[in-house]
Amino acid sequence: MDIPILFHDSRFVVLDKPAGLPVHPGPRGGPSVEDCFPALSRRRDGPWLAHRLDADTAGCLLVALRRAALHAAQAEFAAGRAAKTYWAVVHGAPPGEAGVIQAKLRKVSTPAGWRMVADEAGQPAVTEWCLRGQAAGMAWLELRPRTGRTHQVRAHCAVLGCPLLGDPVYGPGGEAERLHLLARSLSLGLDPPVAVTAPVPAHMRAALAACGAAISR
Numbered sequence: 001m002d003i004p005i006l007f008h009d010s011r012f013v014v015l016d017k018p019a020g021l022p023v024h025p026g027p028r029g030g031p032s033v034e035d036c037f038p039a040l041s042r043r044r045d046g047p048w049l050a051h052r053l054d055a056d057t058a059g060c061l062l063v064a065l066r067r068a069a070l071h072a073a074q075a076e077f078a079a080g081r082a083a084k085t086y087w088a089v090v091h092g093a094p095p096g097e098a099g100v101i102q103a104k105l106r107k108v109s110t111p112a113g114w115r116m117v118a119d120e121a122g123q124p125a126v127t128e129w130c131l132r133g134q135a136a137g138m139a140w141l142e143l144r145p146r147t148g149r150t151h152q153v154r155a156h157c158a159v160l161g162c163p164l165l166g167d168p169v170y171g172p173g174g175e176a177e178r179l180h181l182l183a184r185s186l187s188l189g190l191d192p193p194v195a196v197t198a199p200v201p202a203h204m205r206a207a208l209a210a211c212g213a214a215i216s217r
Contacts, residue, residue: 003036007196011069012062013040013047014186014196019058019178019203023049033061041065051077054151056166059086059183059198076188077148083187086143086153087132087200089180089207090162091172093139098130101156105149115169116155125149127156133212138165140211142184153181165207178203 003021007014015033017023023033037047040063050062050073064070076082106122107114116122126146133140139162145152151170157163158170165171165180182204188194200208200215208215 003033006060006198007194009192011066011190012050012064012073012194014194015061015063016198017053017058017061017183019056019201022055023052023061033063037063046070050074051082051148053183054154054179054181056179057181057183058201058204060084060186060196061183062186062188062194072190073188076190080146081189083185084145084183085185086145087182087184087204087208088141088143088153088157089165089204089211090139090141090157090160091137091165092162093134094129094131094141094160094162096131098128101125101127101129101159103156103159105152105155107150113169116149116151118155118159123147123149125152125156127152129156129160133208135207135210135212138207138211140208140213154179180204180207 004016006016025032041047046065048064048070050064050070053061064073103118104120104122105116105125106119108117128144130142132142143153154167154170163171166177167179185197205215
């Protein structure tokens, strides 16, 4: 499995995870990011996923090569010090130029599967957003989640009234295209620091360009 490497030192590897690839095998098996772990390290323990991305989300995925590095990264994520930036192309347009979504999220099961819903009984979830560009019927958002709930960006975009293009769970449905969500950058203030930017995947380029993005990578 050939997954591009965006960053590599003795502590971490940051992979450019392709959309559609799960980070670990599901109940039915199949390919996952973990299949490439033997090629990343010959140590008897590890590597480990330091965080996770949805299967359909592309971009920066941090893998720890040493246990001490894993614990250091987990502490950064838990304390909210890890800076994560997402790019999304959404349906419609947000109500303004920037804002903060504060909607608690709770996991619910339906006949079609599970999803996250805004519910005061759920876990706190906060996402900052800003409008980067627009086109007819869609918008380009930059989002910075302050918390790390499952499906947080996807669910919060739906709360905003702007579900992601290609989102079969939180979108309008009936779409065949891939999810338009990219984990664009990741930064951890460790010593030495980790700072990585992922290129825009091919399936998002046309929509982002229509919204005014000048894409070089």
